[in-house]
Amino acid sequence: xxxxxxxxxxxxxxxxxxxxxxxxxxxxxxxxxxxxxxxxxxxxxxxxxxxxxxxxxxxxxxxxxxxxxxxxxxxxxxxxxxxxxxxxxxxxxxxxxxxxxxxxxxxxxxxxxxxxxxxxxxxxxxxxxxxxxxxxxxxxxxxxxxxxxxxxxxxxxxxxxxxxxxxxxxxxxxxxxxxxxxxxxxxxxxxxxxxxxxxxxxxxxxxxxxxxxxxxxxxxxxxxxxxxxxxxxxxxxxxxxxxxxxxxxx
Amino acid sequence: xxxxxxxxxxxxxxxxxxxxxxxxxxxxxxxxxxxxxxxxxxxxxxxxxxxxxxxxxxxxxxxxxxxxxxxxxxxxxxxxxxxxxxxxxxxxxxxxxxxxxxxxxxxxxxxxxxxxxxxxxxxxxxxxxxxxxxxxxxxxxxxxxxxxxxxxxxxxxxxxxxxxxxxxxxxxxxxxxxxxxxxxxxxxxxxxxxxxxxxxxxxxxxxxxxxxxxxxxxxxxxxxxxxxxxxxxxxxxxxxxxxxxxxxxxxxxxxxxxxxxxxxxxxxxxxxxxxxxxxxxxxxxxxxxxxxxxxxxxxxxxxxxxxxxxxxxxxxxxxxxxxxxxxxxxxxxxxxxxxxxxxxxxxxxxxxxxxxxxxxxxxxxxxxxxxxxxxxxxxxxxxxxxxxxxxxxxxxxxxxxxxxxxxxxxxxxxxxxxxxxxxxxxxxxxxxxxxxxxxxxxxxxxxxxxxxxxxxxxxxxxxxxxxxxxxxxxxxxxxxxxxxxxxxxxxxxxxxxxxxxxxxxxxxxxxxxxxxxxxxxxxxxxxxxxxxxxxxxxxxxxxxxxxxxxxxxxxxxxxxxxxxxxxxxxxxxxxxxxxxxxxxxxxxxxxxxxxxxxxxxxxxxxxxxxx
Numbered sequence: 001x002x003x004x005x006x007x008x009x010x011x012x013x014x015x016x017x018x019x020x021x022x023x024x025x026x027x028x029x030x031x032x033x034x035x036x037x038x039x040x041x042x043x044x045x046x047x048x049x050x051x052x053x054x055x056x057x058x059x060x061x062x063x064x065x066x067x068x069x070x071x072x073x074x075x076x077x078x079x080x081x082x083x084x085x086x087x088x089x090x091x092x093x094x095x096x097x098x099x100x101x102x103x104x105x106x107x108x109x110x111x112x113x114x115x116x117x118x119x120x121x122x123x124x125x126x127x128x129x130x131x132x133x134x135x136x137x138x139x140x141x142x143x144x145x146x147x148x149x150x151x152x153x154x155x156x157x158x159x160x161x162x163x164x165x166x167x168x169x170x171x172x173x174x175x176x177x178x179x180x181x182x183x184x185x186x187x188x189x190x191x192x193x194x195x196x197x198x199x200x201x202x203x204x205x206x207x208x209x210x211x212x213x214x215x216x217x218x219x220x221x222x223x224x225x226x227x228x229x230x231x232x233x234x235x236x237x238x239x240x241x242x243x244x245x246x247x248x249x250x
Numbered sequence: 251x252x253x254x255x256x257x258x259x260x261x262x263x264x265x266x267x268x269x270x271x272x273x274x275x276x277x278x279x280x281x282x283x284x285x286x287x288x289x290x291x292x293x294x295x296x297x298x299x300x301x302x303x304x305x306x307x308x309x310x311x312x313x314x315x316x317x318x319x320x321x322x323x324x325x326x327x328x329x330x331x332x333x334x335x336x337x338x339x340x341x342x343x344x345x346x347x348x349x350x351x352x353x354x355x356x357x358x359x360x361x362x363x364x365x366x367x368x369x370x371x372x373x374x375x376x377x378x379x380x381x382x383x384x385x386x387x388x389x390x391x392x393x394x395x396x397x398x399x400x401x402x403x404x405x406x407x408x409x410x411x412x413x414x415x416x417x418x419x420x421x422x423x424x425x426x427x428x429x430x431x432x433x434x435x436x437x438x439x440x441x442x443x444x445x446x447x448x449x450x451x452x453x454x455x456x457x458x459x460x461x462x463x464x465x466x467x468x469x470x471x472x473x474x475x476x477x478x479x480x481x482x483x484x485x486x487x488x489x490x491x492x493x494x495x496x497x498x499x500x501x502x503x504x505x506x507x508x509x510x511x512x513x514x515x516x517x518x519x520x521x522x523x524x525x526x527x528x529x530x531x532x533x534x535x536x537x538x539x540x541x542x543x544x545x546x547x548x549x550x551x552x553x554x555x556x557x558x559x560x561x562x563x564x565x566x567x568x569x570x571x572x573x574x575x576x577x578x579x580x581x582x583x584x585x586x587x588x589x590x591x592x593x594x595x596x597x598x599x600x601x602x603x604x605x606x607x608x609x610x611x612x613x614x615x616x617x618x619x620x621x622x623x624x625x626x627x628x629x630x631x632x633x634x635x636x637x638x639x640x641x642x643x644x645x646x647x648x649x650x651x652x653x654x655x656x657x658x659x660x661x662x663x664x665x666x667x668x669x670x671x672x673x674x675x676x677x678x679x680x681x682x683x684x685x686x687x688x689x690x691x692x693x694x695x696x697x698x699x700x701x702x703x704x705x706x707x708x709x710x711x712x713x714x715x716x717x718x719x720x721x722x723x724x725x726x727x728x729x730x731x732x733x734x735x736x737x738x739x740x741x742x743x744x745x746x747x748x749x750x751x752x753x754x755x756x757x758x759x760x761x762x763x764x765x766x767x768x769x770x771x772x773x774x775x776x777x778x779x780x781x782x783x784x785x786x787x788x789x790x791x792x793x794x795x796x797x798x799x800x801x802x803x804x805x806x807x808x809x810x811x812x813x814x815x816x817x818x819x820x821x822x823x824x825x826x827x828x829x830x831x832x833x834x835x836x837x838x839x840x841x842x843x844x845x846x847x848x849x850x851x852x853x854x855x856x857x858x859x860x861x
Contacts, residue, residue: 001832001839010842016849020856024466028441037444041328045320062328065261065317069380069392072268073399076373079275080403083366084418088410169276176272179265182317191319192261 050199051208056129060214064193067214068178071221075175078225082168085232102153110152117145125219129208135215139222146227155238164231171224174217181210181217256307257315260332263300263342264380267293271372278365283358290368291353297375298346304339304383305750311335311757311774312767314385325769331447333385333768336754337588341506341513344595345378347737348505352498355603355730359610359716360496363407367496374400374502381510385768387436387471387522388446390514394432394474398425401507405495408715413708416835417494420707424487424840428477431848435470438463439522448521449768452761460527460859468523469852472515473844476851479511481573482543483843483850485566486833489550492562493708496715497606500558501734504565504602505595512572512591516584516758524761527855529579535854536577537665544570544671546829548678552807553830555617555698556709557605557686561598564641564679568594571675575656578663585755585783586656589741589748593648596738597640601683603731604634607723608690610714617686618700622693630723631691633731638687640738642680642800645785645793648741649676651748653796654789673796680796681803688808695808707835745784752783 001009029035046057059067121141128134149158185194200207270293274286307313313334316322320329349371362368377397384390402425406418440446442463443454455464473484480488488508492500519532547567554560568590575587607630609615612623624631640647645654653672660668688694714720741747756777757763766772832839 001834001836001842006836006838006842009846013842013845013847013849016852017845020462020466020469020849020852023462023856024438024470025463027461027463027466028438035444038328038440038446039444041326045328058328061318062320063330063388065330066389066392068265068268069389069396072373072376073392073396075272076370076377076396076399076403079366079369079373080399083363083370083403084406084409084415086363086366086409165279172272172275176269176276179268179272182261183265183269185318186258186261192258192265192315192317194317194319 047202049195049209049211050202051211052130052203053128053132053134055132056134056211056215057208059134060129060211060218061195061209064182064214067218068182068193071175071178071218074222074225075171078171078228081229081232085236087235102151107152110148114145114148117141117148121145121219121223125215126205126212128215128219129211130203130205135218136222138215139219140226142219142223143226143230147230150234155234162227162231164228167224167227167231171221171228174221174224177217178214178221181214256304256313259300259304259307260313260315260334260383261317263297263304264376264383266300267297267372267376267379271369271376274365274372275369278368281365283362286362286365286368287353287357290372291350291357293372294346294349294353294375297379298343298350301339301342301346301379304334305336305343308334308336308339308754310776312764314768314771322769325453326450327447327769330389331385331449331768332383333448333764334383335757336750337584337758338382338513338517340588340592340751340754341382341510342379344592345375345382345502345506348502348595348599349375351599351603351730351734352501354733355501355606355727356496356498357724357726359720359724359727360498361715361717367404367407370400370404371498374404378506378510382513385449386447387439387451387518391429391432391436391474394478394514395429397507397510398422398429398478401499401503404499405491405503407496407499408494408713410713411494411708411711414494417490417707420835420837420840421487421491423837424484424844425474425477427841427844428474428484430474431470432472432474435467435473438467438470442467447768448517449765451522452524453765453769455522456525458526462856464523464526465852465856465859468519468527469848469855471518473848473851475511475514475518476847477511477844478508479515479569479573480508480543480566481511481539481569481847482546482566483847485543485546485569486840486843488566489559489562489833490707490835492565493556493558493706497602497609500561500602500606501599504562505599508565508569509572509591509595512569512576512587516576520759521761521764527859531855531858533577533579534858535851536573538854539851540570540573540577541671542570543567543573544675546570548675549826549829550833551679552682553826554682555686556706557608557615557617557620557690558602558708559706560617560682560686561601561605564682565598567675567679571653571656571672574668574671575659578656578659578665579759580659580663581755581759581777582662582752582783583656583659584758585748585752586652586654586659588652588751588755589783590649590652590656593640593650593652593738593741596734596736596741597637597647597649600633600637600731600734600738601641603727603734604630604637606715607720607727609711610716610720613711613714613719615711616709617689618698620690621697622689624691626692628691628723629728630731631687633735634687634691635684637735638680638683639797639800640735641676641683643673643676643793643796645790646739646742648738650793651742651785651789654785654793655748655783657792658786658789669792673792673799677796677799677803680800681807684800684804685807688804748783753777
């Protein structure tokens, strides 16, 4: 289609959708009322399982099946990226060159922040059932921490700290353990992904039953997945080179 | 200790492929190729077994499983529920069965991207199974995304082909865009009701007249599913994705993933919106869209010479028929569509695999380049021709039975003229496949000229999918094709199967029963005996008619050269050329049409409901 035809089709469609959306939004309940059917169920349910962070209770206890699905989506995208970015026969690994310059202050700051970031990541993961945060958020922080090495200008030390297969295994094993934990609940007769661990005392580190366990498992999966994902893009951008091809008839 | 119960089957069927995918991922580094093949196959067969057991367990209604043990009290719960009825479980069986055949086909020979293929196939299967077993709208969306993400990666797996990434990217962008619209619709529904389960949503909306929010939510939620179902004008991605995807992945995409979009439309409408959006409006809307889809699909199918594209467009044409069958909103219509889907999956899967054999041997998919190269003595020849006739509706094949029952449901619903549409669409798509088969295997008719210069995504593959071009066909591949064909025929000759589907369709549309059983554990009441779902005399006749018509059309297109162009004909060709040019491979075009299609749907449903 010509540019103008495409715009015309799009404009007609967008106008129609906008009208429909306006009607739909007009039918929404007013903002800030006290009627919240799901909250009224979820908060007591979280307290019943001694989980201080209700969001974590919804994610890892009440609707844990959704979270299992989401974690597997992440796993699937990581495998998919690895498959799509795998080096073809026309590409070869090249040793990373010491290109570019990194200022000393950046390097220093990155080294200083590395342990701090790892600690924060672990903290966010471990306290997911008590304070805002949890496996997904903490996992991202952990994956980021490893890449401060890259900011410090040390792609080689990043590669050394990053035997990729370990991270793949971490990701695979932790995704599997999420599902297996669910199956344990099934085997005990309490239901798939049921909260089967002892509930502990409210607001303490050891509380909320399986919620912290699933948080840690998710944190490991997300951290592993994040590292593998970024590694694929790094490898594509820095570590491989396209061999000159004999351009055939294509 | 563990006491097995039927309600454990559903979560097991979802979890098992996930765990096995992780195992394959972890062991692939040391393990041989054969172990990866074996593990994936074991997982797929076990999942199939679990799904078959689910079909049996859902015989008298539905199997309800609350995850995490959050059983409802007074009809309210915070948990996620899996509600399995026979049609849902049957769909899961179809997904698992096709995965087994696809894995058998790729056994040992097909290139698998270092085991990534196996893990992705299992995750794809897990997504599809979860999608059809769940009874919760948001959970359905999660599995929808899982299904999507794995399929995007699988479709682009041949990274050495230059077009592969482009086709997969079109697939991913358009489908993700549709999914975002779905998510907005879910948000609207949640804002109104504070619920996410189908049963809770249905109970909350029951008797509530359709207003702007309900219409908007229905349109937005279903857009994502209809993009997946390749309903025109949101179908453009499908041919691009099929043109580049590895052959076993095409089997899953055409055989079951696309049809899941229709399943989700039916499930969401019948459980959530059935009492608020009036049936006549939905009926008119999806009859219109179904007719449009069937017309575009058959026209484009007949015009293709790239064999995978040809088969892909025939899938679009058949989706049009499935949408029409759903639009009848009758149990026998649903039963007909379900049988049609199963029969179509077997035939279409077999055809894709046969085309894959040609690619592995001759490194091309072009009807002209393959002309007469295979010879009629290869077993692939008669398999291909039989499958073509079955696609056209030859009794007693599965597609023929599905078509016959849907036609009868259409007559009973007051649309006897729809039979003409069914006959025409199956005849034209069958004829296109038949023509291709006769040219490729038997060298009939004249050889089509060289490829036209207009570039299409995936038009010229350069490599076989196997590590080396195949000299002879491995028996595993032939067995996979044979199983698919046999499965398709079994649907048409075993009355018990059709009966069970008819029985299950009765439960599928029973909204009140669904709510009662999911939320209040009320055992399902037996549905009134469904009308006979078996071959009738008119069904046999119409099946024979469409087959004969297909043979005639194929014969004409093979032996009649391009005629003198009269004014009428040249106008028609110009009009068709316009339609063909719309399928440009340009992602911007596709997005524009998606938005336009969504607006069309909104108008068709919303305008008649304006006060």
